Every structure is written in C-alpha cells, then in structure tokens.
Amino acid sequence: MKKITTVLSLVLVAAALLAACGRQEDAAARPAAAPAPAVAIVVGLDDNFPPMGFRDESNALVGFDIDLAREAGKRLGVEVRFKPIDWNAKEAELNGKRVDVLWNGLTITEARKEKILFTTPYLENRQIVVVREASPIRTKADLAGKVVGVQEGSSAIEAVERDAATAKSLKELKKFGDNVTALMDLGTERLDALVVDEVVGRYYTAKKPGEYRVLDENFGTEDYGVGTRKDDGELMARLQKALDEMKNDGSAAAISTKWFGKDIIRK
Numbered sequence: 517m518k519k520i521t522t523v524l525s526l527v528l529v530a531a532a533l534l535a536a537c538g539r540q541e542d543a544a545a546r547p548a549a550a551p552a553p554a555v556a557i558v559v560g561l562d563d564n565f566p567p568m569g570f571r572d573e574s575n576a577l578v579g580f581d582i583d584l585a586r587e588a589g590k591r592l593g594v595e596v597r598f599k600p601i602d603w604n605a606k607e608a609e610l611n612g613k614r615v616d617v618l619w620n621g622l623t624i625t626e627a628r629k630e631k632i633l634f635t636t637p638y639l640e641n642r643q644i645v646v647v648r649e650a651s652p653i654r655t656k657a658d659l660a661g662k663v664v665g666v667q668e669g670s671s672a673i674e675a676v677e678r679d680a681a682t683a684k685s686l687k688e689l690k691k692f693g694d695n696v697t698a699l700m701d702l703g704t705e706r707l708d709a710l711v712v713d714e715v716v717g718r719y720y721t722a723k724k725p726g727e728y729r730v731l732d733e734n735f736g737t738e739d740y741g742v743g744t745r746k747d748d749g750e751l752m753a754r755l756q757k758a759l760d761e762m763k764n765d766g767s768a769a770a771i772s773t774k775w776f777g778k779d780i781i782r783k
Contacts (some may be wrong), residue, residue, distance in 0.1 A: 534644050556595040557751070558613030564694040566720045567775045568621040580715075582777040584638075585619050587767055588758040604693075607631045610745055617755070618743040621713055623671035625738070633746045635756050637739030637782050638768070642714040643675040645731040646721060648702065653709055656733045660685035663707035665698040667691070672711045675735035680756040695720075705729065711735055715776070719761030737780065 551562070561569040562579070569579040577598050589596035601609045606622075609615050610632065623633050624642065647653045659682060666672040668691040677683050690707065692698040695716055701707045710717070714734075721728040742759070744752045762768040769779040 522757045554567040556597055557592075557616045558597045558599050558614075559619050560599050560601040560606060560609050561618075561620035562603040562694065563598075563693065563745055564696050565603075565620055565716060568715065569598075576660045580771060581620050583771045583774070584759075584762070585617075586770065587762060587771065588755060591761060602669075603667070606669065610743065615747075616744065616748070616751065621715065621740055622743050623713075623738045624741045625671060625674060627674070628743070631746070632743040633748065633752050633760055634741035635752065637678075637741050638763070639740040639780065640737060640782050641740055642737050643672050643711055643735035644714045644717050645734060646699070646702065646710045646712060646717050647731065648705070648709070648727050649726055649729045651708070651729070653731070655731065656682050656735075657685075659709055661687050663688045663690055663706075665690050665692055665701060665710040666693050667698065667712070668693055670713070671714055671738060672713070672735070675738070676711055679735060701730075704766050 528599070538721070561577075563569055563571055563577060565579075567578060567579055568581040572578045582598065585596050585598075600613050601615065603620075606618050607628075610618055618632065621641070622628075622632075622634075624637060628634075645653075645656065645659070657758045661770070664676070664686050666676065666689060673689070673691070676686075676689060683689065686776060690698075692701070695712050698707065698710050698712070699720055702710050717730060721730060742755055744755065763781060763783060772779045772781050
C-alpha cells in the first residue's frame, strides 16, 4: 500500500510540473501585450514667464501655453501635469525623463533641434529691446557701452550674439534667472536695456504705461514650438495632430484672443 501511495504521489507531482511547463510555454508563445498608453504627460515650464505660463494671485498656474496644453491634453485623453523647472536646464530635464514635454514659449532653433523634437510652429515671436521711457537709447547702435539684460537659457542670448557688431559693443550682457527680475533691475536703472520675447515684453510694458518703451529695432523673428524627446515620435505625432485640430477648429484662436486680444496663432 505504501508503494502504491508513493507512486501516485510521484505521478501527481509530474503532472503538476508538466501543466506548469505548458502554461509557461503558452505564455512565451503569446505575443507580448502592448504597453498601456500614457494616462498623463508632464509639461516642463518656467512658471515666471507671463503671459505664456505664470502664477496668478492665488498661486495657480495660468497662461496662454497652459491653456493650449490643457486643451491638447483633453484631445489626447490624458491628464496634463505641469512641472516648473530651471529653464536653463530644460534639455536635461526633458532627456532625463523628468518631464515629457517642453511647452512654454520654446523657440525653435537649429541648435535645439539637435536635442529636441519640435512640432511645427504655432506662434511667431520677436526679440525686442525694452528700455526705460526716459532712456536716451533709440536704436541698437545706442546700446554700445551699455549693460543689457537677458534671461539665462533663453533664445534672447543667441539673438543678441548673432548680431556680432552689437554684441561686441556692449559693456555687459547680463543674465538673469527670469525676466521679472531683469525688468525690476531695468526699472531701478541697474540695467540699461532688456532683450526679451515680444509676447512677454509687451505684456509687462502694457501693465506699466509710461514706464517702459520698446525700440523700433529688434533682434529678429523666431518661432515657438512644442518640444519632446527625439525618440518620442509617437507622442510628438499625437501632439501635432491635436495642435493642427486646434488651429483648424478655432479653439487655438479663441485662447489667443483671451490672452493677446487677437488671433496671433501661426497657421
């Protein structure tokens, strides 16, 4: 009897092992399940860059690009989470996968294209020169020997440096963490001029009529785009589709009118 029991036990163990192997082989034969689609995307931004993205009186994130990103998120069916970052380290934040998207007045440049995948442009911008209303500065030539401010990591730096004659004539190209601080220094005469994105400069100067003046000359025109990692083509394609839809159905124009008083979306 004992021998029979032992034999039966061995048979049951062998059957269990064979069944387990069969399940493993079936699992190996089945194709791997597709990865679940992302339910959220993290947008990196400078939260002191009005009117593109900034904090209102209640410390809530608001702005033109904030509204665009949220509308795109609805169309993609994902939650959009905003993460303030050091804008000077934006490529590192993106490629280190701490954020998925850069969407905050991001200028498309050839240098950035080497590290970032861009949508087509959605807004045209210029690098303007802001001075105090009483300043004797009228042209870029008048900047010779002057201290000119720019935001660290911004395309304003490249714009000024491309104008070699003007750049060489400056006493100093002083870099700031954000444009708000730079404008404060301009107002208190610690700066002679500020080179800044037109959308930002016009926003601030309109808030303080009679205090600042924008020169007729500027440091060139540039385009804004949305940026993803170079290897994230699927997300880029979905963002591009959403942006195209927003341009075509007028929702992007409505957001533009809310923040700028008119439709300045680049078609």
